[in-house]
Amino acid sequence: xxxxxxxxxxxxxxxxxxxxxxxxxxxxxxxxxxxxxxxxxxxxxxxxxxxxxxxxxxxxxxxxxxxxxxxxxxxxxxxxxxxxxxxxxxxxxxxxxxxxxxxxxxxxxxxxxxxxxxxxxxxxxxxxxxxxxxxxxxxxxxxxxxxxxxxxxxxxxxxxxxxxxxxxxxxxxxxxxxxxxxxxxxxxxxxxxxxxxxxxxxxxxxxxxxxxxxxxxxxxxxxxxxxxxxxxxxxxxxxxxxxxxxxxxxxxxxxxxxxxxxxxxxxxxxxxxxxxxxxxxxxxxxxxxxxxxxxxxxxxxxxxxxxxxxxxxxxxxxxxxxxxxxxxxxxxxxxxxxxxxxxxxxxxxxxxxxxxxxxxxxxxxxxxxxxxxxxxxxxxxxxxxxxxxxxxxxxxxx
Numbered sequence: 001x002x003x004x005x006x007x008x009x010x011x012x013x014x015x016x017x018x019x020x021x022x023x024x025x026x027x028x029x030x031x032x033x034x035x036x037x038x039x040x041x042x043x044x045x046x047x048x049x050x051x052x053x054x055x056x057x058x059x060x061x062x063x064x065x066x067x068x069x070x071x072x073x074x075x076x077x078x079x080x081x082x083x084x085x086x087x088x089x090x091x092x093x094x095x096x097x098x099x100x101x102x103x104x105x106x107x108x109x110x111x112x113x114x115x116x117x118x119x120x121x122x123x124x125x126x127x128x129x130x131x132x133x134x135x136x137x138x139x140x141x142x143x144x145x146x147x148x149x150x151x152x153x154x155x156x157x158x159x160x161x162x163x164x165x166x167x168x169x170x171x172x173x174x175x176x177x178x179x180x181x182x183x184x185x186x187x188x189x190x191x192x193x194x195x196x197x198x199x200x201x202x203x204x205x206x207x208x209x210x211x212x213x214x215x216x217x218x219x220x221x222x223x224x225x226x227x228x229x230x231x232x233x234x235x236x237x238x239x240x241x242x243x244x245x246x247x248x249x250x251x252x253x254x255x256x257x258x259x260x261x262x263x264x265x266x267x268x269x270x271x272x273x274x275x276x277x278x279x280x281x282x283x284x285x286x287x288x289x290x291x292x293x294x295x296x297x298x299x300x301x302x303x304x305x306x307x308x309x310x311x312x313x314x315x316x317x318x319x320x321x322x323x324x325x326x327x328x329x330x331x332x333x334x335x336x337x338x339x340x341x342x343x344x345x346x347x348x349x350x351x352x353x354x355x356x357x358x359x360x361x362x363x364x365x366x367x368x369x370x371x372x373x374x375x376x377x378x379x380x381x382x383x384x385x386x387x388x389x390x391x392x393x394x395x396x397x398x
Contacts, residue, residue, distance in 0.1 A: 011131075011132075012131065012370065012371065013032060013033055013034070013131070013370065014033070016032045016033075016368055016370065017030065017032055017033045017368075019368075020032065020368045023366060023368075025366040027366060027384075027387055028366035028367070028368070029366065029367045029368065029379065029380075029384045029387055029388055030368050030379055031367065031368060031369045031375045031376045031377075031379040031380065031388065032368045032369055032370055032376060032379075033376065033379075034183065034246075034347055034348065034376055034378075035246075035251065035376070035378070035379070036217075036246055036249065036314060036318075036347065036378040037378060037379055037381070038314075038317075038381070039317065039381045039382055039383075040381070041379075041381055041383070041384070043249065043251075044249050044314075045249065046248065046249050046307060046310050046311075047306055047307075047310060048297045048303040048304070048306040048307035048310065049248055049249065049250065049293055049297065049307070051303060051306075052292075052293045052296040052297045052300070052303055053293050055296065056289075056292050056293065056296065063288060065284075065285050066099070066285045066286055066287075066288055066291070067276075067285065068098075068276040068277075068279045068280050068284065068285050069097075069098045069099065069272065069275070069276045069279070070098055070099020070100075070257075070285070070286050070291065071099055071286075071288065071291040071292065071295060073295045073299065074099055074291040074292075074294060074295045075097045075098065075099055075257070076097075077294070077295050077298040077299055078097065078099075078242065078257045078294070078298070079095055079097045079257070079259060080298075081215075081221070081298060082212065082215070082225060082228055082240060082242050082257065082259060083095065083225070083228060083229055083232040083259070084222070084225070084229050084232070087229060087232040087233065088232070088233055088235065089232040089233070089235050089261050090232065092264075092265060093265040093268060094235065094261060094262050094263070094264060094265055094267075094268050095232065095259055095260065095261055095262070095268060096259065096260045096262060096268045096269075096271040096272035096275060097257055097258070097259045097260075097272075098257065098258050098272070098275045098276065098279060099255075099256070099257060099286045099291055100241070100256040100257055100258050100279075100286065101254040101256065101283060101286060101287075102243050102244075102245055102254040102255065102256040103211060103212075103213045103241050103242065103243030103245065103256045104132065104136070104243075104256075105254065105256055105258075105282075105283070105286075106241035106242065106243070106256045106257060106258035107132075107133070107136050107137075107209075107211065107241050108136055108140070108282065109258050109275060109278045109279055109282060110209060110239045110241060110258050110260075111136055111137050111139075111140035111142065112140055112278045112281070112282070113239075113260075113271075113274060113275060113278050114140075114142075114174055114207070114209075114239070115140050115141050115142065116274070116278075117274070118172055118174070118207065120172070121142075121172050121173055121174050121207070122142060122143045122144070122145060122170075122173055122174070123137045123142045123143070123144045123145065123173075123174045123175075123176060123209075124144075124145045124146065124147050124165075124166070124169060124173060124174065124175050124176065125137075125144060125145070125146055125147070125176045126146065126147060126149035126150070126162075126176070126177075126178065126182070127146035127147065127148060127149050127150065128149070128150060128184060128185065128372065129146075129149075129176065129178075129183070129184075130183045130184065130211075133176055133211070137174075137176075142174075147162055147165040147166055147175070148161035148162050148165055149162055149182075149185070149187070150185045150187060150350065152352070153336070154336045155187070155336050155337070155339070155340030155343065155344065155350065155352065156187055156336075156340075156343070157187050157188075157189065157193075159189070159193055162197075163196060163197060163200060166197070166200055166201070166204070166206070167200045167204060169204060169206055171204060171205040171206065172205065172206070172207060173204075173206050173207065174206075174207045174208075174209055175201065175206050175207070175208050175209065176209050176210075176211065177197075177208055177209070177210045177211070177227065178210075178211055178212075179210050179211065179212035179214075179215070179224060179225065179226075179227050179228055179240075180212065180214055180215065180217070180218040180219070180223075180224035180225075180227075180345075180346065181213075181214035181217050181218045181224070181345060181346020181347060181348070182346070182348075183213070183214075183346075183347075183348055184348050184350060184370070184372060184374035185344065185348065185349075185350045185374075186340075186344030186345055186346050186347075186348045186349045186350060186377075187344055187350075188218065188345060188346075189227070191226050194226060194227045194230060195230065198227070198230055198231060198234065198236060201236065202234065202236050207237060207238065207239070208231065208236070208238040208239070209238070209239040209240075209241070210227060210228055210231070210238060210239070210240045210241070211241050212224070212225065212228060212240060212241065212242045212243075213241075213242070213243045213245070213246060214246055214247070214346050214347060215242065215247055216247045216308075216311045216312075216314075216315060217246060217247065217311075217314070217315050217318065217345075217346050217347055218315070218345045218346050219345070220312070220315070221308065221311070228240050231261055232261055235261065235263070236261060237260075237261055237262060237263060238260070238261045239258065239259070239260050239261075240258070240259040240260075240261070241256065241257070241258055241259075242256060242257050242259070243255070243256040244256065244290070244294055246347070247311055248293070248294060248297070248307070250290050250293065250294070253287070253289060253290025253293070254286075254287065254290065255290040255291060255293075255294050258275065260275070318346070318347065318377055318378055319345075321377050321378075321380035321381070321385060322341050322342050322344075322345075322349070322377055323341075323342060324380070324382075324385045324389075325341050325377070325380065325385055325388065325389055325392075326338060326339075326341040326342045328385065328386065328389030328393075329341070329389055329392060329393060331393070332392070332393040332396050332397070333396060337352055340352070341377075346377075347376055347377060347378040348374055348375065348376055348377065349374070349375050349377050350372070350373055350374055350375075351369065351373045351374070351375050351392070352373055353369070353373040353392070353395065353396075354373070355371050355372075355373075357373075357395045357396070358370070358371050358373060359371075360395050361391055361392065361395055364391075364394075364395075365387075365390075365391035365394070365395075367387070367388055367391045367392070
């Protein structure tokens with residue numbers, strides 16, 4: 001019956017992480033998987049999350065199914081965080097929001113929805129993008145194309161080429177965008193560039209799908225949501241996926257949301273109904289525990305202030321690690337090859353290292369980064385950054 005099934009080669013990130021776990025070396029460093037670790041190399045439990053969870057566990061009770069669209073209070077609190085409490089589209093009830101299984105679940109539900117109602121559309125993603133973007137949309141039945149994005153020569157953005165390519169797309173094309181902390185490159189648009197891009201999206205009648213997995217890890221909660229909030233302010237039809245895996249350190253709870261900005265409240269109501277239908281056909285309804293934690297934190301002023309302060313400290317620690325590896329490598333590289341470590345932002349940096357150099361880092365020095373050269377800066381700390389600097393320096397000298 002199943003002889004024709006080919007073997008799954010494995011996810012390259014998760015497979016590399018498994019290999020790291022098997023490595024017996026004491027000074028090994030894992031900079032592959034997209035997880036934030038604190039300065040002790042531990043997965044943090046945020047203080048506000050701990051307090052919210054303790055309060056929830058002190059209120060035992062039945063655990064019924066949530067509605068297909070998710071926990072109502074969660075959906076409202078998340079929508080306010082993503083779009084801003086004063087968003088005109090939010091005030092006019094033009095945004096349909098459902099709770100999802102993290103950001104990946106939001107992308108999957110959104111892809112299924114678009115495929116049903118825009119069956120002739122194709123999807124365009126940045127070159128490069130997170131590997132799972134292509135996988136999710138292709139599995140949903142889409143043709144997936146790329147638009148110019150990363151400039152290998154400068155470690156920056158090919159903005160004019162990106163804008164020109166998107167300006168030439170057919171109407172109703174789906175354009176996948178990263179709101180902030182671009183994965184895998186760490187290269188983001190500035191506010192002026194976002195404004196120009198949204199002008200083109202609106203003029204060309206395109207459908208933006210914005211993935212915001214790292215709100216708060218770039219320039220702050222509000223600044224990182226600029227593109228999403230500008231779409232909401234203008235009322236441009238769009239989809240937005242958001243995740244709390246990173247900024248709440250709730251990876252295993254799978255907390256996320258999918259939001260659709262619609263032209264009016266009636267359309268939003270119809271869209272919400274069809275999104276719940278897509279949820280029903282995928283996983284029926286979302287889980288409760290993580291959603292209650294996020295809701296309690298966002299709805300309790302003291303907990304929210306604590307969370308925001310700790311998130312800002314996490315963001316600042318990443319910036320310090322960027323500066324540390326920049327300063328350490330100054331003796332080995334210069335110019336754009338060096339400045340990218342501090343110009344790019346968020347959890348990831350494209351190092352510019354070749355696949356052979358990446359292999360040497362792993363085999364000779366126990367430093368694990370992706371074959372593409374992507375480094376998770378959030379895995380650096382005061383104890384291992386010198387190990388990484390020394391290893392990269394030696395690889396560059398060879």
